Amino acid sequence: MNSTYKYEVQLPEKMENGKKYPVIFALHGIGYEEQSMLNLIDELKEDYILIGIQGNLTYENGYAYYYLKNYGKPERELFDSSMEKLKNFIEEASNHYPIDPDRKYLIGFSQGAILSMSLALILGDSIKGVIPMNGYIPQFVKEEYTLKSIAHLSVFLCQGATDPIFPLNIGQENYDYLFEKARSVKYTIYPTAHEVSDNNKQDVVAWLRQELETNTQNMGLNQFVSKD
Template identity: 45%
Template sequence: MNSPMIYEFRRPAQIEQGRTYPALFLMHGIGSNEQNMLSLVNGLEDRFYIFSIRGHLPQPPGFAFFSIQGYGKPHREVFDEGIRKLTSFIDYACDEYPIDVSQLFLLGFSQGAILSMTLGLTLGSRIKGIIALSGYVPAFVKEEYKIQPVDKLSLFISHGEMDQVLPFDWGLANNEYFRGLGANVTFKTYQEGHTVSMENHQDFMNWLMDNVDQ
């Protein structure tokens, strides 16, 4: 089966025959690429199969997974197609690699965080954990998508209090929304703009290791 998306791949140096491994799917922000996310997970390749996915739309100087028609409003058809492609990619990875399908994690920044949270809502219990850094859930996702139960889902949601791209209030709304659905949410805020600080990075790495089965 051919991959539905372009991706960078990392895995443990020593693979044990017959063993399955947790998987971590990385999604970058608009205008970025699959290389930029890998620095956030240095060292995790010893424990995880890591898939850093490239957005399928050209967005100089990099790529995007969807386009924007207004503030906080993705183009619906383009967004839907991005979600379909990412869902197909997760299916592909689970079929092609020795992955423990009970331990699928998503990590996204900005546009990647938007997609990660949406995939958590559409895939429900298929996903074990999500790290959503500086994103939001589009209104049409909440209102029109078929939302799966997320009471088994764990999330690390973070947002900069001085975010100049996606307002801090949107981070607060993410926390309230997923808690309202019964998800297990860790919500962290930082005295930062639209970025991932060293403290934020350390916090989500610790969260991830606490949530993956040893």
């Protein structure tokens, strides 16, 4: 697959021909790289297709999807460009790999959380769930972008209690906004700063496993109903 972004894909070892798999698109924070996110969800590699997307811009010892004027104020042209490129990447990957179109998930930390929430809002029902960790939704996304309904969306919102970059009031704003619009929102505050703890990682894996179980049960129920 040709792409603007360098990426790493992990496919289940025992893939079945003709079967479609749920996918997790992972977006890292500024100054990090795709492996930092894949490490959080590697326990799920036999159940999900995992795709870590590396930012196309260099930043310190890592990468970024866009640059900032200062925290909370992205370089608008770069942000808009990254949103369009990531939207296209998700579409291309969905056509290239055996991905279930009804089970696409986004996970992101910091800059990746900002993008994952923003992408969920513009992609609508093509995204099943999102896990934003320590980020926010830019006001211009809420006010100027064309947003779609997320009434179907499952959200696991994560926040650090002592995050000096995105403090608790930001996490609460995220929760209030998403709670009004999404199907379900789980909001957990961790005793951390701007980082992902081991407990946060364990909860993320557990939440995604529960999503897998729930979706499998629903698929079985739908098959039973259709047969009847």
